[in-house]
Amino acid sequence: MESIFVPLLIFIPIIGSLLIMSPIFSDNEKQIRHTAKLFALLHFIISVFSIIFFNNEYTFQLNGFNIFGISSSFRIDILSMLLIVLTSFIFVISIFFSKETIKKSQKLYYSLILFLETSIIGIFSASDMILFFLFWELELIPMYLLILKWGSANREKTALKFILYTFLGSIFILIGILLLYVFNYLYTNTLTMDMFAINTYLMDEPVKNIIFILFFIGFGVKIPIIPFHNWLSDTHSQAPSPVSIILSAILLKIGAYGFIRFNFTLLNEAFDKYALIIMIFALINIIYASFCAIHQKDLKRIIAYSGISHMGIFLLGLSALNEAGTLGAIFQLFSHALITAGLFTIAGIIYHKCGTKNIIRLKGIGSKMPKLMMISIPIILGAIAVPLTSGFIAEFLCFLGAFFNISDTAKLITAIALLSMIFSSVYILKIFHGIFFGELQKKYYKLKDINSNSFAILLTLAGYIIFFGIFPFIIFNAIQGGF
Amino acid sequence: MFNITLLHYLILALILFFTGFIGLITSKNTIKILIFIEIMMSAINLNFIAFTTFKNYIFLTGMVFAVFITAISALQSAIAIVLIYLIYKNKETMKSEEIEEIKG
Amino acid sequence: MEFFVNNILITVLLPLWVVLTIISGVFFKYAENRKLTALLTLFSTFIGMIFALCILKYTHSTLTAPVETNYLWFGFQNINFYLGTYTDKISSVFLAILMIISFIVQLYSYGYMKNKEDFNRYFVYLNLFNFSMTGLILSTNLLQMYVFWELVGVISYLLVGFYYKKEDVSLSAKKVFIINRIGDCAFLLGIIMLSYFSIFILNISDGSFLMFSSSNTFLKEVSESAYPVIWNIILLLLIIGAIVKSAQFPFQQWLIEAMKAPSPVSALIHSATMVCMGIFLIIRIYPLLTPYILKLIIIIGLITALFNAFIAISQNNIKKMLAYSTSSQLGFMFTALGLGFLPIAIIYLVIHSFTKALLFLNAGQIEMICNTLNMNETPPLRKYNINLAILWLISALSLSGLFFGGFNSKELLLNSLHNSGNNIILFLILLTSFFSAFYIFKAYFFIFETDFGNKNITVEKDFKITSAMMLMSVFVILPGFIFKLSNLNLLCAISVIIGIIAVFNAYICAKSNKIFLPAFLLKLSCKELYIPEIYNFISSVFLKFTKLFFYIEKFIFDFISEITAKIIQKISLIISRIQNGNIQSYISYSLFTTGVIFMILVLSYIFMRGV
Structure with missing residues (x-):
């Protein structure tokens, strides 16, 4: 009975996408939106049900074929399950928010969004490495089209840069996957592409190190790790707002997921060896991104750099090699998804209403939009990691775990990384004060406050941020139980 | 005089071939290109016949192949003449450097 | 009397209930009038005052040991973090001060804010302040204290920025928050180091390493161990947190900037309750110093x-x-x-x-x-x-x-x-x-x-x-x-x-x-010992330093992407010149390539044969 969940989870969005795109479907915008919302909500409800009935793992085989080890097997364990629930929630938020900002070609838009959802759920649930890679590449297509058609001024160049940059990263992942396959065959004489069946303990150390570095570069493009991060700020800035939400809340997490699956779990001996170096990369992420964010003038770019900084905290917790750090890192994935979805929703509302993303030109909107200001306070506080929001728990556990590491340099790195609390408050408050505080300018006299749709979205997000800040043990029990 | 061996025939065929080739790539008149192709064909024919002759007529396939080449080259030049005529009718030129539609 | 001590959680949660009532009232427009807001707030503070005074009398007369309750917040392995309430003489005194001053200030605010806008928002903030402050005073361990410490800082920031439409108020609120953040950062580092020190070096594994009630036994273990430098560093970090919160010497600038808040807020937060929290922290960790x-x-x-x-x-x-x-x-x-x-x-x-x-x-x-x-x-x-x-x-x-x-x-x-x-x-x-x-x-x-x-x-x-x-x-x-x-x-x-x-x-x-x-002393005093100038200087130096990273980002990383794209474009332009439409050139290229391949084959055959 339980194995019905996996195909439902993976294939419902694409059925929705094909349905909306098919010529027999009506062109009425309202019907299109309602269908899309229906599919997203259905998917969310099914994912919630599947996590309630979750026992240990769900597996699913499509067609049962096995050519040279490549099968089409899906396997969802607790980490994937939690991320799938998160994904469907963020997609619900994004589709509900699309009503505000997307006005043209809605048929194509909603079908692309649902197609994107399928590919991302596929990434989280695939257990065969080639299938994983297939879904990994598949999400580039709808992203490219979404940025190209509905983005802001500089969109062609940005979409091209996004797709080429991430594609370049995926080449490294492909080489890594093939190397794993080949060396697994050499040592155990079985042809398998299943990432849970690869036996890395028999491989030599140089081989494992090389594969580790390849995966590090490949997933480092998506996480992003600092030398490979250049696509992020442009893409977040030029993409349409609902797509920015999905991009920052989910697409950074697939990089993190791949990192956990391949580098942390599969190649754990190489990870132990390189843990300090990864910690230094994490520190560079945190500090460098904060410094860059302080001087940006584009609202969405600041939020993009804050995302890089938070993912640096994720890396720091992961490379701590103890339970506190790992718990903190996985919790940070959730917390950061919620917070950054909230921040981009606010940015999207402001961009849509005021027509500009430049902080210097936006000022004093708080007098006209007090509801928006009030509901964005919990989200802003979450980004700064104020206690009783989920951001604090994630940061605290990551720093605690990193400090508990045995080596002394880890402690020094943690002490420096804690300064990020001060820097993050500088740029986040710059956003908050730059938009809302100050005197109302003449051109904004006619602004109206946000409507109940946006308010409900922001209220949900803020509510979850505070809820998981006060009761984090719900997620902790789930992770500790199954991981 | 000295003996005329296979090598001499082969070298003659080579010179003839390369003459035809150089003429092929440098001539500006399209009809001249056709004539140079004919020269190259005859060089190839010479090659085959030379091999057959000097190997004591054991394998006659060389001769047969030479006959084939001659026949087919005649056909080929017939079709080529027609094509050049059509291009001439379309573009009013016989210069090969002005026919450059297939470019990147 | 024990009723008050056992149910002290009411004093913490009652202001939260009032906040929710006010917010839902404004939202659903059934109770938007100011009288209800103020009366609810005053009522909750009054109940808190009664609790506080009864507890004060109880702890100073009959109570022998502090009353402590702990609720598990989260934990992993065998390390657990708790939230709870801790009632003893000191916390009852602070609670009484808080409740009395809070009640009086709220009564005053009812009259002060009568003709101003944003009345409800103001009282929401005051209630949230009551909540966080009560949580802070009644905290059982350092982590809970840190949680409410930061929350109190946030509420103070929101109240300083209450008149947000003015430009200078906005700037001051930012400064207040960031300077408070510096202290919080040091405090958090102190807590993390203390946890590491007690779990790994002193091997305390029952999860009580941050608790105030175990401070006395802790001190003995500390004095038996031989790590004076680390211990002093940990204490120094915690004390820096206290110094920043109480606006002591290098950090008093935030208190001066916080005067842009409405006056009742200054009376409540910045003179009587929040700034005393540094002293409260030092009293709590006094046996360790x-x-x-x-x-x-x-x-x-x-x-x-x-x-x-x-x-x-x-x-x-x-x-x-x-x-x-x-x-x-x-x-x-x-x-x-x-x-x-x-x-x-x-x-x-x-x-x-x-x-x-x-x-x-x-x-x-x-x-x-x-x-x-x-x-x-x-x-x-x-x-x-x-x-x-x-x-x-x-x-x-x-x-x-x-x-x-x-x-x-x-x-x-x-x-x-x-x-x-x-x-x-x-x-x-x-x-x-x-x-x-x-x-x-x-x-x-x-x-x-x-x-x-x-x-x-x-x-x-x-x-x-x-x-x-x-x-x-x-x-x-x-x-x-x-x-x-x-x-x-x-x-x-x-x-x-x-x-x-x-x-x-x-x-x-x-x-x-x-x-x-004397004139120069007067000038020093007027210019506030040049401390605001020093702060501005430090922040401008910091901004210039971070601008370097911004330029690195713009001129190195963006440059690399642009250059890669341009190089590949140029190479492709050069190579595409091969395809020029001239068939004769195509023929010569193909023959040349064929010749080269043929030569390679022949030479390799000869070479192999020779070998």
């Missing part, structure tokens, strides 16, 4: 007290002067703590809280009447409103240690200083008391007696405001008759005489509108 740290506390306390009093004598903005005065008086308390006189510090804190709160409420009323906060511009208010004058006099006498409660506390402090032999500190404290008396009475004379021309006043009497201030003055006068004096001797007489000389000096200063100090 080493002599080095204690000396550091004394030094910082003295520097703060002396320098800030020195700055305050030349300030003309009433609230700014009161802010420097708060910081200076807190320096007194830090000194007392550093010397080990805990009960004296607590008594001084109690009396100072009420006194300073009354002064701030007074300042708020002055602002309402005269529309200015500059003491040079007020008409002689004694003629218009004798109540304010009397109330200011009462609190001034208490603050300068001449009469009422301040006399008791100062006398206790001076006597203990003399008895323990710290005569240099005694001298410095006396000097600072001279300054304190001087500035507070200078303010009195400038505001209430002298006239420099501005006659623009609006006189309105609001019953709530007046009654609130009267109630507060009761609490200023009362301690003078409750706390018993230890020893009336020559030292008290000297301090009273110094105070009277300062009053006289202030009178002469007000009459001649000039302070009698």
